[in-house]
Amino acid sequence: MNQPNRCPRCGGSLAPGTAPEACPKCLIGIGLEKTEPGGETRTSHGIPRWNAPAPEEIAADFPQLEILEVLGQGGMGVVYKARQKSLDRLVALKILAVPSDAGPAFAERFAREARALASLSHPSIVTVYDFGESGGRYFLSMEYVDGANLHQLIHEGEITPRQALQLVTQICDALQFAHDSGVVHRDIKPENILVDQQGRVKIADFGLARIMGKSTDELRLTGAGQVMGTAHYMAPEQIEKPLEVDHRADIYSLGVVFYELLTGELPLGRFQPPSKKIQVDVRIDEVVMKTLEKEPRLRYQTASEIKTDVEGISSSPPPSKKDDDTKIYAAAFNFGWPAVAIIVTLVLAALAIPVALLLLRSDGHGAIVPSTESVAIGRSASAGVSSSGGLDAPLIQAAARGNVDGVEILLDNGISVNFQGPGGTTALIEAVDARRIEVVELLLDRGANVNAANSMGVTPILIAASQGNFEIANALLDRGANANASGPDGTTALIQAIDGGHDAIVELLISRGANVNHADERGAAPLHLAASAGRTFVAELLVARGANLNAQGPGGDTPLILAVRENHGKIVRILLDAGANPNVRGRNGRTALELAAAEGREQMLPLFRKNEAR
Amino acid sequence: MSTTDNTTPEDRRHPARFNTTRWSVIQAAAGEDSAAARDALATLCESYWYPVYAFVRRSGCDPDEARDLTQGFFARLLEKRDIGSADPVRGRFRGFLLGSVRHFLSNERDRARALKRGGGQSPLSIDQTDAEGRYAIEPADPATPETLFMRHWALTVIDVSMQRLAEEYAGQGKQEIFEKLRPALTGADTGTPRREMAAELGMSETALNVVLHRMRRRFRHKLKEEVAQTLADPGDTDDELGHLMAAL
Numbered sequence: 001m002n003q004p005n006r007c008p009r010c011g012g013s014l015a016p017g018t019a020p021e022a023c024p025k026c027l028i029g030i031g032l033e034k035t036e037p038g039g040e041t042r043t044s045h046g047i048p049r050w051n052a053p054a055p056e057e058i059a060a061d062f063p064q065l066e067i068l069e070v071l072g073q074g075g076m077g078v079v080y081k082a083r084q085k086s087l088d089r090l091v092a093l094k095i096l097a098v099p100s101d102a103g104p105a106f107a108e109r110f111a112r113e114a115r116a117l118a119s120l121s122h123p124s125i126v127t128v129y130d131f132g133e134s135g136g137r138y139f140l141s142m143e144y145v146d147g148a149n150l151h152q153l154i155h156e157g158e159i160t161p162r163q164a165l166q167l168v169t170q171i172c173d174a175l176q177f178a179h180d181s182g183v184v185h186r187d188i189k190p191e192n193i194l195v196d197q198q199g200r201v202k203i204a205d206f207g208l209a210r211i212m213g214k215s216t217d218e219l220r221l222t223g224a225g226q227v228m229g230t231a232h233y234m235a236p237e238q239i240e241k242p243l244e245v246d247h248r249a250d251i252y253s254l255g256v257v258f259y260e261l262l263t264g265e266l267p268l269g270r271f272q273p274p275s276k277k278i279q280v281d282v283r284i285d286e287v288v289m290k291t292l293e294k295e296p297r298l299r300y301q302t303a304s305e306i307k308t309d310v311e312g313i314s315s316s317p318p319p320s321k322k323d324d325d326t327k328i329y330a331a332a333f334n335f336g337w338p339a340v341a342i343i344v345t346l347v348l349a350a351l352a353i354p355v356a357l358l359l360l361r362s363d364g365h366g367a368i369v370p371s372t373e374s375v376a377i378g379r380s381a382s383a384g385v386s387s388s389g390g391l392d393a394p395l396i397q398a399a400a401r402g403n404v405d406g407v408e409i410l411l412d413n414g415i416s417v418n419f420q421g422p423g424g425t426t427a428l429i430e431a432v433d434a435r436r437i438e439v440v441e442l443l444l445d446r447g448a449n450v451n452a453a454n455s456m457g458v459t460p461i462l463i464a465a466s467q468g469n470f471e472i473a474n475a476l477l478d479r480g481a482n483a484n485a486s487g488p489d490g491t492t493a494l495i496q497a498i499d500g501g502h503d504a505i506v507e508l509l510i511s512r513g514a515n516v517n518h519a520d521e522r523g524a525a526p527l528h529l530a531a532s533a534g535r536t537f538v539a540e541l542l543v544a545r546g547a548n549l550n551a552q553g554p555g556g557d558t559p560l561i562l563a564v565r566e567n568h569g570k571i572v573r574i575l576l577d578a579g580a581n582p583n584v585r586g587r588n589g590r591t592a593l594e595l596a597a598a599e600g601r602e603q604m605l606p607l608f609r610k611n612e613a614r
Numbered sequence: 615m616s617t618t619d620n621t622t623p624e625d626r627r628h629p630a631r632f633n634t635t636r637w638s639v640i641q642a643a644a645g646e647d648s649a650a651a652r653d654a655l656a657t658l659c660e661s662y663w664y665p666v667y668a669f670v671r672r673s674g675c676d677p678d679e680a681r682d683l684t685q686g687f688f689a690r691l692l693e694k695r696d697i698g699s700a701d702p703v704r705g706r707f708r709g710f711l712l713g714s715v716r717h718f719l720s721n722e723r724d725r726a727r728a729l730k731r732g733g734g735q736s737p738l739s740i741d742q743t744d745a746e747g748r749y750a751i752e753p754a755d756p757a758t759p760e761t762l763f764m765r766h767w768a769l770t771v772i773d774v775s776m777q778r779l780a781e782e783y784a785g786q787g788k789q790e791i792f793e794k795l796r797p798a799l800t801g802a803d804t805g806t807p808r809r810e811m812a813a814e815l816g817m818s819e820t821a822l823n824v825v826l827h828r829m830r831r832r833f834r835h836k837l838k839e840e841v842a843q844t845l846a847d848p849g850d851t852d853d854e855l856g857h858l859m860a861a862l
Contacts, residue, residue, distance in 0.1 A: 007802070008802065008803065009800060009801060009802045009803075012862065019797070020800075020802045021796075021797035021799070021800055021802045021804055022797075022800075024768060024769055024772055024862045025859065025862045026800035026801070026802065027772050027776075027799070027800060027833075027837075028768060028771075028772065028837070028855060028858050028859045028862065029800075029859065030799070030800070030830055030833055030834050030837065031833075031837035031838055031841070031855045032852065032855050032856065032859065033830075033834065146828065147824045147827075147828070148823070148824045148827040148828065152827055153820075153823050153824070153827065156801070156823070156826075156827060156830075158808060158823055158826075159820075159823065160808075160809075160819065162819075163819050163820050163823075166818075166820065167820065195820060195823075195824050196824065197821060197824050197825050197828065198818075198821050199817065199818040199819075199820035199821030199822075199823075
């Protein structure tokens, strides 16, 4: 009775006679847990969160509802718990993070998509009751699910493999139903998969990504914020073209959720099959792997096939020992190809550098057991040639593939973080190119030179800017990337971002000191690009930051002449209002005004007159 | 149909809870004779008398003396009309109570010990057996009266919150669920497999996970609500919870 009594969970001392489940430290700890209401709290760093209105502020716009509390907030908007007075039922009211002047195109898209969502009626899909616009706010009112989302359940950790399989089959049902109805979710992630207190799945936010999609840039511009934490669940093709994906993108996302439900981890970089991490039928590995195929056509083509396979495995006895071994081998082989690639790289590198041959002889067998690949490389790398030429290429390879563990092991074993490979590329450049933020951050933490360019003069920030990867660009700038470094043909990150239409990055770069007048070798300055491409917001930003209004770009054209030529009236107005000189002659010897008259830009002529009159 | 509601009627009436806490009502009265402030103080004292008792006991009083002094202290406290003005800068009821009892005790000791304390009043229903029963299981560690007061403050917050949670579940006819799941609230291994627990309650394992998740959320809510009641500024709730954690 008097011996020291400790809580097995937190290790804190317990008063004699106190049962571990009544550990006061653990109980107070519940009060200190950071809640993730609705799970939508992950925002990419550096982007301000959308300032969600308090319940009192919206009450007047929704007289039919009694707004009770905020359930969650994220990049898409904010969700309130509310009571629908007439029916005395609870609803979840979602206000989208859209500026009130989002424009008719948004309103039309919103109405079209919301109508499609409201028509989806399935027990495993959160029902949309109503939608519309009120007080300048776009809203959806939906079924209120009093339960938990999968993110919360996974992190509270008590999901058994059996439960995981049951949940996955329910998710498959809902996805199949939606896909049959022509609706793709586009943002399947644990936070969007709710489970009620009867253990039933309810998928939320179907198609919302599409409603919000096109206005992503607009949102960023208005400081509305954008959730970036969901990239881990996106299919590879979705990262490239988020709005042009088909239902197979949902199947990939489901695969990520499936893996996470089973193992509690994300399938990042080189990951092990589920059966290597937890006790589960080895045949499940194949199902998970097939949902996670990078190539859409190699994936499961329908959600119902996944369900059929999972149920088939659940209801039949596990394979015999002999089969089992074959399957394990097959699964291992599946995961093995990157290892083979690395070994091949090693061999090639070794041929070039005879010293390394010695090392490879002792480690050549590493290819047999793929799961130990990175360890094997680590060992060979640490054997004494850490900075001798081609042997460092594995670091670049691992970075390019987003293999965080591999990169870490290589660095731990003395591989130089700044080694330059063929074409002068570096691990950081490859990681940025592959859009792997976690590898980028690791490399920067380990001293990667943030401004090292390849032999063409391409720096990491140039790549991030041209790709429009805000998160990575932000991380690079945070670590001292030179916002004004110039690359091939004198291009800059700012020019790349404008060219690519990545307005949020334009804003970011300017806020970090990018020179708004830095022209490329052809003489094209940011304002020339913005004016000729009709990028109103960027033009405004540049003008406000003191961009040279009358600089003559390629062929001698000023921004004003370019805007007239490309028929961007708004920009003509911005430039004239800011005091641009309409009398400069461009490539055809014409002034902007003469060009406007010659091209028949009737609507622009008054703008010139107005400014003349001033 | 597929949803149940954990919102209490109180929550519905006051979506913006904690705006006025008991302690803020008491402070706002600032010397005025306010019935609301008196009620609020009486309610708080009913909950938090034991930390005071433990403080007095650990200061070297025997059980009888401790009971008399505790009653005397609360009698004077509840009689006073000017708590707000007494120390308006104190943002926390806990700090106020500890400061007051310390002050009270030193004054009492200066007086002749034979004096009848507290005018024979018993403002609180202190059950002597209960008080001593709790004190008897105090670890024989060298805790000072202050650390003992703090520890019991934290334990009292937990007890009161748990009681409120039990009432909420009972009010919804979910007493059995509460009783069965309470041991699993901290996530500690209760010795009963989840599967078995779920079967006993006639629900699936996944449903059990969800129900437990909701129960943790409700407990968190009750804890915060209770802590906020003792603060002038509910914004200090997390900070106060941190202090309580440190005291355990």
